[in-house]
Amino acid sequence: MKRGKNYQDSAKLIDKHNLYSTAEAIELALQTSKAKFDETIELSVRLGVDPRHADQQVRGAVVLPHGTGKELKVLVFAKGEKAKEAEAAGAEFVGAEELLDKIQKENWFGFDVVVATPDMMGVVGRLGKVLGPKGLMPNPKSGTVTFDVAKAIAEIKAGKVEYRVDKTAIVHVPIGKKSFGAEKLTDNFKTLMEAIIKAKPAAAKGQYVKSVALASTMGPGVKINPTKVLEA
Structure with missing residues (x-):
């Protein structure tokens, strides 16, 4: 080369x-x-x-x-009050099942980090084959599978x-x-x-x-x- x-x-x-x-x-x-x-x-x-x-x-x-010097766009899988919390905390994208088609069929990846509440992991798991290879699959060890979505978003925005x-x-x-x-x-x-x-x-x-x-x-x-x- x-x-x-x-x-x-x-x-x-x-x-x-x-x-x-x-x-x-x-x-x-x-x-x-x-x-x-x-x-x-x-x-x-x-x-x-x-x-x-x-x-x-x-x-x-x-x-x-x-x-890191990079503004990260956060996608949150959540419903109800947790979805409202995510929006209030500054997540760029918040949703549930409706996001599956957008990611799978439209090949949309306009985000840098994915956060999910534990009750949404059944939905998110269906995206494993597309999120996994890109390193975007939420994981409890990295703090991206949590009910405390506001804290997760704040940490990501702060440089996590x-x-x-x-x-x-x-x-x-x-x-x-x-x-x-x-x-x-x-x-x-x-x-x-x-x-x-x-x-x-x-x-x-x-x-x-x-x-x-x-x-x-x-x-x-x-x-x-x-x-x-x-x-x-």
Whole structure:
């Protein structure tokens, strides 16, 4: 794959054999972000787990202190009073069964997060095949299956992100925008890493955090020393 000149110039600033400190990696990720738009800085963490086993799944959610820099559109499956609560709390879309056809037949995905009250999961479950692969299926572990829809929406709007290990045992999560600067990105990075480390499954053996890297949307990856991720 041929890379553009900006990428090639940025890659020269990074020693791909070196493991940087968190502070150095964040500075390099900012330095090598050269696109004309406000790039997202993404964290990738490879974990020492086998995602094929249910007892080694890593999944959860955490509110980043400075948010992600992205305005998220929330869809809530709820009825009656809970639907009114969701609307009052600022959910962009609220509904029940009528949303099934819109998503299934019209291929509508004009939302970023799905929240559902527990009594609506029978309905939402019918969307598993379309929401699941996109990472949009509500889940109690991430706080998106709840009767407290107002709290769930408030947290999402405040910068709550979900993290989950994929089939290759890697967690990919955005930690903010280039415009945040090093201090805010560091706060978000540490909050997220602490949550991932705390979520270590009891069944995971050996080294848990195998590798850590940061990269901007269009930039090269910067490797961080996995044994010192929470150091200043």
